Amino acid sequence: MKHVLIIDDDVAMRHLIIEYLTMHAFKVTALADSRQFNRVLSSETVDLVVVDLNLGREDGLEIVRNLATKSDVPIIVISGNRFEEADKVVALELGASDFIAKPLGMREFLARIRVALRGRPSVTRAKDRRSFHFADWTLNLRQRRLISEEREEIKLTAGEFNLLVAFLEKPRDILSREQLLIASRVREEEVYDRSIDVLILRLRRKLEGDPTSPQLIKTARGAGYFFDVDVNVSYGGTMAA
Template sequence: MTTAVLMIEDDERLASMVREYLGQSGFAIVHAPDGKTGLELLQRGLGQQLPELVILDLMLPDMDGLDVCRQIRATQGPIARVPILMLTAKGDPMDRVIGLEIGADDYLPKPFEPRELLARVRAILRRQQAGTLAASDSDVLRFGSLEIDRSARTVSVAGRPAELTSYQFDLLVALAERAGRVLTRDQIMEAVRGRELEAFDRSIDVHMGRIRAAIEADVKNPRRILTVRGVGYVFAKQQD
């Protein structure tokens, strides 16, 4: 069974290489040469179904890849939760920070090795599947007004939905399931079965900032996700 992936990339040669390489591992790549086409394909669905992943280039001929990412995350329904792997210019960490802040699940600098792309894609989908399987054990985690539904993969605060990416949802669940325990960044990454931390280790801090913005009443004075300086993070048991 093939896994549908939407690649929004204007470089035809790169898209062809990715289609051939990932195709050998069971992925069916649908290529969109620009942002407008990519968004239209996403809205229509690929063969009447959503892709399981979007590979999104930052440099597109008609619109900025960051704008494409924003529009995907602003869409209502399941489209907003499709994981996004962003392709960024090598040596430009600010693009990576911005991409993660607006909702990308991971990033990969160009040029890249096809094997690394495959590893990143598999890691993202593995996290997605792990979250779905974990939902069968117990469905809902409640901490005061915060409700985390692992079955539906949704989060709400006082009944209002909190928008998180798939990866951010998994990070929140990993912390909430271990409420009261201080976790290092390595332990958090291991808990979500993601890639190991690289030189660009600010990525997890960016994701935590996004999670706080979604669930905290006061981001500058968080009460749910606390930073333990020099160690990592802890999800507070007592809230509200």
């Protein structure tokens, strides 16, 4: 049984979601705010999180940010009066998987949840013992840590992490937007398609000495992007080319 965590301060909305998803064989935990959020995540397996952008004195985007830096759990953002395109782009940068406007159509909501759950990797990165070594960087998959040669650690959102792994697994291969959308678990719609450029820009800013003249992540005009550097892989301390 899949476990869905809902964070929404609207009591009626929480009850509606609980009733509907329970009818469709989901386990549902509903919270009014983030005060019990970490306790639930640490004590139970959560398969998907639904976050309302407007939570009274809290900002749903901050919850998305905090979750995306430490988990691959898909995040669906819902919103009513605050649903500008800028909010969509920011939430996507922070790691959200999908967006739904209120009032919710429950059948569509259920379909979106099922799509987000199907997009989860079949093997979790936490169990992957590989480390990628490229340029002056090391990415440890099990620890989800990106460390420079000077031992400086760079934080990555879930979307950035997944996108970087996609590049590292296929260095110098041109990856299309469709491939990158799938790799970063972003829904394939027009506004989300443009967000790939945002994720690429954010990765360049974190990896490149001069993001305006990238040496690692390069653009293949009309085709996609490619990672233009040698990548070595180590398994539990053993280096493999």
